[in-house]
Amino acid sequence: xxxxxxxxxxxxxxxxxxxxxxxxxxxxxxxxxxxxxxxxxxxxxxxxxxxxxxxxxxxxxxxxxxxxxxxxxxxxxxxxxxxxxxxxxxxxxxxxxxxxxxxxxxxxxxxxxxxxxxxxxxxxxxxxxxxxxxxxxxxxxxxxxxxxxxxxxxxxxxxxxxxxxxxxxxxxxxxxxxxxxxxxxxxxxxxxxxxxxxxxxxxxxxxxxxxxxxxxxxxxxxxxxxxxxxxxxxxxxxxxxxxxxxxxxxxxxxxxxxxxxxxxxxxxxxxxxxxxxxxxxxxxxxxxxxxxxxxxxxxxxxxxxxxxxxxxxxxxxxxxxxxxxxxxxxxxxxxxxxxxxxxxxxxxxxxxxxxxxxxxxxxxxxxxxxxxxxxxxxxxxxxxxxxxxxxxxxxxxxxxxxxxxxxxxxxxxxxxxxxxxxxxxxxxxxxxxxxxxxxxxxxxxxxxxxxxxxxxxxxxxxxxxxxxxxxxxxxxxxxxxxxxxxxxxxxxxxxxxxxxxxxxxxxxxxxxxxxxxxxxxxxxxxxxxxxxxxxxxxxxxxxxxxxxxxxxxxxxxxxxxxxxxxxxxxxxxxxxxxxxxxxxxxxxxxxxxxxxxxxxxxxxxxxxxxxxxxxxxxxxxxxxxxxxxx
Numbered sequence: 291x292x293x294x295x296x297x298x299x300x301x302x303x304x305x306x307x308x309x310x311x312x313x314x315x316x317x318x319x320x321x322x323x324x325x326x327x328x329x330x331x332x333x334x335x336x337x338x339x340x341x342x343x344x345x346x347x348x349x350x351x352x353x354x355x356x357x358x359x360x361x362x363x364x365x366x367x368x369x370x371x372x373x374x375x376x377x378x379x380x381x382x383x384x385x386x387x388x389x390x391x392x393x394x395x396x397x398x399x400x401x402x403x404x405x406x407x408x409x410x411x412x413x414x415x416x417x418x419x420x421x422x423x424x425x426x427x428x429x430x431x432x433x434x435x436x437x438x439x440x441x442x443x444x445x446x447x448x449x450x451x452x453x454x455x456x457x458x459x460x461x462x463x464x465x466x467x468x469x470x471x472x473x474x475x476x477x478x479x480x481x482x483x484x485x486x487x488x489x490x491x492x493x494x495x496x497x498x499x500x501x502x503x504x505x506x507x508x509x510x511x512x513x514x515x516x517x518x519x520x521x522x523x524x525x526x527x528x529x530x531x532x533x534x535x536x537x538x539x540x541x542x543x544x545x546x547x548x549x550x551x552x553x554x555x556x557x558x559x560x561x562x563x564x565x566x567x568x569x570x571x572x573x574x575x576x577x578x579x580x581x582x583x584x585x586x587x588x589x590x591x592x593x594x595x596x597x598x599x600x601x602x603x604x605x606x607x608x609x610x611x612x613x614x615x616x617x618x619x620x621x622x623x624x625x626x627x628x629x630x631x632x633x634x635x636x637x638x639x640x641x642x643x644x645x646x647x648x649x650x651x652x653x654x655x656x657x658x659x660x661x662x663x664x665x666x667x668x669x670x671x672x673x674x675x676x677x678x679x680x681x682x683x684x685x686x687x688x689x690x691x692x693x694x695x696x697x698x699x700x701x702x703x704x705x706x707x708x709x710x711x712x713x714x715x716x717x718x719x720x721x722x723x724x725x726x727x728x729x730x731x732x733x734x735x736x737x738x739x740x741x742x743x744x745x746x747x748x749x750x751x752x753x754x755x756x757x758x759x760x761x762x763x764x765x766x767x768x769x770x771x772x773x774x775x776x777x778x779x780x781x782x783x784x785x786x787x788x789x790x791x792x793x794x795x796x797x798x799x800x801x802x803x804x805x806x807x808x809x810x811x812x813x814x815x816x817x818x819x820x821x822x823x824x825x826x827x828x829x830x831x832x833x834x835x836x837x838x839x840x841x842x843x844x845x846x847x848x849x850x851x852x853x854x855x856x857x858x859x860x861x862x863x864x865x866x867x868x869x870x871x872x873x874x875x876x877x878x879x880x881x882x883x884x885x886x887x888x889x890x891x892x893x894x895x896x897x898x899x900x901x902x903x904x905x906x907x908x909x910x911x912x913x914x915x916x917x918x919x920x
Contacts, residue, residue: 311454313479313483318450325446325521337373341433344364345422346543348363352428364387364389368392373433373434374391374394375390375391376388376431376433377399378430379403380429381427383430385401400432403418404430406420410437414435417431417432417433457507457511492522496511577810577817622752625663625665628661629659629661629773630659631659633703639670640677647685649680650687650690654692654693655694656696662701665752669748673771683710690706690707691704692705703771704770706768708766711767717759720742720758721742721745721746754771754774756772757770794909795821796842798815798840798842799835801834801845801857802826803848808826809824811875826849827850827851828849828854831843831845831857832857832861839867840870843861847883861891873895874896875900
């Protein structure tokens with residue numbers, strides 16, 4: 291009997307130990323495999339995410355050739371000690387910027403970019419990921435990271451070995467008791483183990499029914515689940531750390547947006563500084579034009595000077611227009627527009643350049659008028675740009691044809707020329723910023739490469755499209771503009787014809803610290819029969835205005851002592867000048883500058899250089915007729 295009990299006890303011990311061992315091995319193996327796969331997957335996804343963030347933040351710097359900005363972004367990886375090295379390569383594979391963690395001995399980096407992909411070599415992971423912009427690869431991101439899989443495997447094996455040793459010891463003790471109650475807790479443990487494997491819910495626990503060895507086994511199993519749960523929680527915390535790093539990357543993106551705003555401010559300042567010297571030059575040309583009508587050589591020289599000054603003003607305006615459109619700050623003054631009249635205006639604007647190169651211009655237009663909804667000034671700007679480009683990139687004596695047709699609900703305008711043509715590989719990028727059709731040094735006056743970018747954006751704001759076609763170099767080009775008819779507003783009522791009148795004489799005060807501009811404007815206004823007084827700072831402007839009571843006051847904005855905004859506000863509060871026409875003549879021409887001028891009390895805001903026609907039109911108006919506000 292004793293031998294039977296002994297044999298049965300041994301059998302029960304063997305069954306319990308074998309069952310427990312198998313269950314624990316299966317559970318431990320599954321958990322270990324899952325953990326290792328999860329660790330590998332999460333680490334790979336982390337590196338891919340890190341590479342995408344670096345690619346996104348590095349794209350603008352690659353376009354602007356700014357390795358310093360990329361190096362600063364890469365230096366933030368010091369917060370990730372497991373990333374031992376990183377680099378950004380140009381589109382041609384050359385190294386652009388790099389980073390090596392200070393505490394790592396691995397300082398070498400690949401000389402050139404390799405094919406996109408990931409390589410796991412022992413305890414190291416290397417990743418190459420392309421940087422894309424507009425479906426084009428402009429560079430490559432490289433990351434190198436420590437992959438401590440063997441250390442993690444060793445830790446888990448130690449934990450599992452300890453748990454299994456404890457469990458087997460407990461099973462051996464429990465098996466000494468032959469009560470039938472032993473099997474129930476074991477079944478509960480097996481059931482919980484299966485549930486954990488199925489649901490991945492590590493909060494499940496096996497019920498404890500006794501305080502003997504079986505209860506110890508249950509506690510050990512529950513402790514193992516708790517340990518695995520803690521590991522899972524640790525992975526969750528790792529994900530939280532990744533979220534924090536993403537927030538830091540967003541801060542970096544905000545810094546890049548701040549840099550873009552700084553760039554816009556720089557362009558505005560550049561335009562102001564360029565317009566200030568252009569203004570007296572324009573006035574001087576006008577003075578000379580009025581004083582040498584009989585000398586054809588001088589008239590020709592003055593025409594050349596006038597065209598070149600207008601070209602400089604156009605380049606400045608193009609830069610600012612592109613900046614405004616990309617930031618969504620351009621509003622179209624849409625209305626009923628005769629597209630044929632707009633084309634004729636554009637031809638008139640472009641005629642000097644076409645005639646200078648002796649081109650043959652052919653207009654094939656349907657009988658008009660043909661009305662669309664749009665901004666006549668902006669459309670004329672687009673058409674004049676296309677005509678100027680055709681004249682510029684066509685050799686002397688070439689042919690330019692403008693043809694307008696109707697295609698359903700669209701108006702199609704084609705600009706064809708017999709010029710240098712466009713290579714097939716450049717036709718997709720011809721509308722990109724700063725792209726030049728012809729990079730040869732022989733073709734001067736190429737411009738900044740923003741005209742076509744501006745033209746496309748303006749046409750898209752009208753709901754249309756612009757495309758280019760060329761059979762290749764030397765085969766000429768054709769630009770096709772499509773504009774929808776849309777809902778054309780009704781024609782405004784015709785106003786009675788204006789009655790011609792001579793230019794009235796007014797008392798005019800000019801306040802500008804640019805002596806050359808003030809003197810040249812005085813000469814022009816004096817030739818128009820005006821009584822003009824000139825001062826060069828804000829305090830002198832207040833004193834002269836109170837003493838002379840001028841009808842028109844032309845103020846610069848940036849004057850020493852007191853700026854133009856403050857002067858205008860004080861003039862509006864003085865009885866002697868509260869009804870005067872106050873005009874800002876300045877190099878600052880952004881929308882925020884116009885709004886600030888309006889708030890300060892200015893009636894109009896004119897950007898240097900000012901056309902004489904605008905001054906004549908202004909002097910014909912009267913205060914009672916409501917001079918247009920800014």
